[in-house]
Amino acid sequence: KAGVTQTPRYLIKTRGQQVTLSCSPISGHRSVSWYQQTPGQGLQFLFEYFSETQRNKGNFPGRFSGRQFSNSRSEMNVSTLELGDSALYLCASSLGGGGSPGNEQFFGPGTRLTVL
Amino acid sequence: SQKIEQNSEALNIQEGKTATLTCNYTNYSPAYLQWYRQDPGRGPVFLLLIRENEKEKRKERLKVTFDTTLKQSLFHITASQPADSATYLCALRDFNKFYFGSGTKLNVKP
Numbered sequence: 433k434a435g436v437t438q439t440p441r442y443l444i445k446t447r448g449q450q451v452t453l454s455c456s457p458i459s460g461h462r463s464v465s466w467y468q469q470t471p472g473q474g475l476q477f478l479f480e481y482f483s484e485t486q487r488n489k490g491n492f493p494g495r496f497s498g499r500q501f502s503n504s505r506s507e508m509n510v511s512t513l514e515l516g517d518s519a520l521y522l523c524a525s526s527l528g529g530g531g532s533p534g535n536e537q538f539f540g541p542g543t544r545l546t547v548l
Numbered sequence: 549s550q551k552i553e554q555n556s557e558a559l560n561i562q563e564g565k566t567a568t569l570t571c572n573y574t575n576y577s578p579a580y581l582q583w584y585r586q587d588p589g590r591g592p593v594f595l596l597l598i599r600e601n602e603k604e605k606r607k608e609r610l611k612v613t614f615d616t617t618l619k620q621s622l623f624h625i626t627a628s629q630p631a632d633s634a635t636y637l638c639a640l641r642d643f644n645k646f647y648f649g650s651g652t653k654l655n656v657k658p
Binding site for chain 2: 465542
């Protein structure tokens with residue numbers, strides 16, 4: 433079974449630009465969660481999608497948005513990029529929502545975003 | 549919101565010894581607590597999940613305990629090997645949001 437894939441793996445943007453990251457979950461998984469990882473803040477929850485609906489959202493500004501398609505693939509968008517958005521963006525898929533037995537999260541390799 | 553604390557200092561141990569990592573949380577106890585391993589440049593990998601009514605969970609050389617009174621989970625690796633060197637993260641779900649600790653880096657020296 434193929435794992436979680438994320439594209440692109442690396443991205444360099446300048447301040448003010450916008451970016452779209454993509455995540456393909458494990459086949460059969462309906463939940464996709466997004467995280468931002470930085471050395472200073474660690475792994476921080478951005479949002480979770482389940483069956484095309486945003487189920488939960490972390491404490492990030494509205495510049496961070498996402499969506500999920502009918503095939504469970506998900507995209508994350510960051511508009512008006514700031515230097516502080518430089519981070520590793522990880523997505524994780526699970527069957528029905530991470531956290532409970534049988535719904536463990538499987539992470540992708542991440543997209544390394546650098547904002548100049 | 550929930551806050552998770554893990555020792556930010558690296559843990560250095562000798563091969564063959566038992567490594568013990570600590571995870572403390574601040575709010576009410578979650579129904580489940582998870583442990584992940586993360587290698588540099590890669591996403592976390594799920595290792596173990598323990599329920600609030602389970603005191604201990606084992607998987608091969610790994611053992612996790614969960615003390616809801618202390619609001620603490622301990623993660624043990626017995627007979628540690630250099631290949632166990634990585635950052636270990638604990639995580640829990642609280643009000644449908646996922647919280648991760650900052651992780652503890654484990655270095656196992658041969």
